[in-house]
Amino acid sequence: MSRKQYTEITAIVLDAQDAFTISELCRSCDVAADDLIAMVEEGLLRPVGPTPPKWRFPAADLPRLRTARRLQHDLGVNLAGAALAVELLDELRSLRARMRVLENLLE
């Protein structure tokens, strides 16, 4: 049974100025505050601010957090392993982009 509904909605682009507080991020990604603090200590998330209540997380941390959670859940890696994987995946992405430029050049 499916009913169709149409809505038009404008997407709000989150950029560097749009930051999440710790409670917003906990709620949005369904993560406990303790787990989030552990992710900051591991260097996976990069908030600005002196103490957890004052932390502001950049929107770019959202996919990092979600990727790490998926890797932890699906592959059984621990937090340190997930943080390492996220770093390496980032590096892999930029290397692949550079490789594409070079491949084009060598064609």
Next chain:
Amino acid sequence: MAMEFKDYYKIMGVERTATQDEIKRVYRKLARKYHPDVSHEADAEARFKEVGEAYEVLKDPEKRAAYDQLLRGEYQPGQEFKPPPGWDAGFEFSGGGFTNADSADFSDFFESLFGTRSPFGGRNRGAGSGFAQRGEDHHARISISLEDAYNGATRSIQLQIPTLDQNHRVTTRTHTLNVKIPAGVTEGQQVRLAGQGGPGVGSAAPGDLYLEILFEPHRLFHAEARDIYLTLPIAPWEAALGATVAVPTLGGQVDMKIAAGAQSGQKLRLKGRGLPGTPPGDQYVVLQIRVPKAETEAQRSLYRQLADGIPFDPRAHMGN
């Protein structure tokens, strides 16, 4: 319900006699290989789901035993399948301990055997009187073309929203959202659609939907943040003598001046011709000198004149 019989052992590539440890090892290996965050294989996501579904059954001794019993019947992979009445007699799927995957994505075949869990998440939201809780945020990805990122675009996305019908059975409702994506988004950027997440409990507001922007591969360009890269083939005489050439950009063709003495790999910048923003990105044009073939005697003679007239040893730096 007609559906395909799935051989979970074959999907995981293990013998039917495999031990639980073996199954776990194989699963870990396949999960790493096909995990959508890690894998670059084209069908990674579909394979990952399939393997996840197979593991969901085989890792759980109760489900595996019930499934093995079914296999001893005459079903073949791919054959149309209907579970025999009372097939699971004597088994009780406690769901405790072993199962923590989200079965929402599993096949009809899986569902017909093991049922489906509540699509509203595993946690009790306690809908007691006066209780109000904001709806869950949902997260998804959307692929757009570079042209869409440059110009802005309206894309329609379909969300499957689980709802309960009159008989309290779970059905899905297709919700089509026309999403206006503003010009100048960059890859990996998050956009928020306010109020498009899960419904709130009680009087609380619904959650938001977050989309991660991905770019489809482009024939000519690729983006790094707001900057656009293009490899531009030029002729040797354009490189040597300098030239003004037409260069494609996302905003249309522009004329670009190449200075005399240009080399392959040289990077020229078209300021402000990248993705829009404050400030806008630039377009980088990487030069690539293409050498024409000498196919006629006249052409060969032109190359010989070059060889005689221009003292040039491209390997001079190698010494000998």
